[in-house]
Amino acid sequence: MKRLTLWVALLFSASLWVGNYTVDASHSNVGFKIKHLMISNVKGGFDKFEGVFEYDDKSKTLKSMEGNISVDSINTANAKRDEHLKNEDFFDAAKYPTIGFKLTKAEGDKTTGALTMYGVSKEIYPRT
Numbered sequence: 001m002k003r004l005t006l007w008v009a010l011l012f013s014a015s016l017w018v019g020n021y022t023v024d025a026s027h028s029n030v031g032f033k034i035k036h037l038m039i040s041n042v043k044g045g046f047d048k049f050e051g052v053f054e055y056d057d058k059s060k061t062l063k064s065m066e067g068n069i070s071v072d073s074i075n076t077a078n079a080k081r082d083e084h085l086k087n088e089d090f091f092d093a094a095k096y097p098t099i100g101f102k103l104t105k106a107e108g109d110k111t112t113g114a115l116t117m118y119g120v121s122k123e124i125y126p127r128t
Contacts, residue, residue: 019056019057020052020054021051021052021053021055022050022052022065023051023052025048025049025050025059025117028044028049030046030069031046032044032117033058035126037058042076042081043075043077044075044076045074045075046068046069046070046071046073046074046075046099047070047073048069048072048073049068049069049070050067051065051066051067051068052064052066053065053066061106062106062111063106065101065102065103065106065111066100066101066102066103067101068099068100068101069099069100069111070097070098071091071096071097071098071099071118072086072093072097074086074091075094091117092118096118098117099112099117100116101107101113101115102114102116104114104120104123107113111125112124112125
C-alpha cells in the first residue's frame, strides 16, 4: 500500500508542472498578409479556429501542439474576394474544409510541425 501511495503521489506531483491548454479564440487570431501587385498588402485572417497545447512549466518545454482552421471562415474584408479564395481556384473549401498543424519537434524556441492543406501534410520549420 505504501508503494501504491508513493506512485500516486509521484504521478500527481509530476502533473502539477505540466499544463494542458486550449487556445482562447476570443483573445487570439490567425492572420496573414499577402503582397498584391508589388504595391500594397492584403491582410486577412480566419475567424474560426481551434487549438490545444501541452506545456511543461518545470522544464519550460512545449510537449505538444495541434490546431485546425476552418477554411470557410476566411475574412479579407472583401466578400467577393473571400468567396473567390474559398472556391477551387485557391483553397477549395468544399473539398478541403480545414487547414491543420501538428507539432512534431520542439527544441528551445524553435518548433517543427506538419502543416496539412489540400489533404497533403508537409513539414514546416522556422527560418534561421
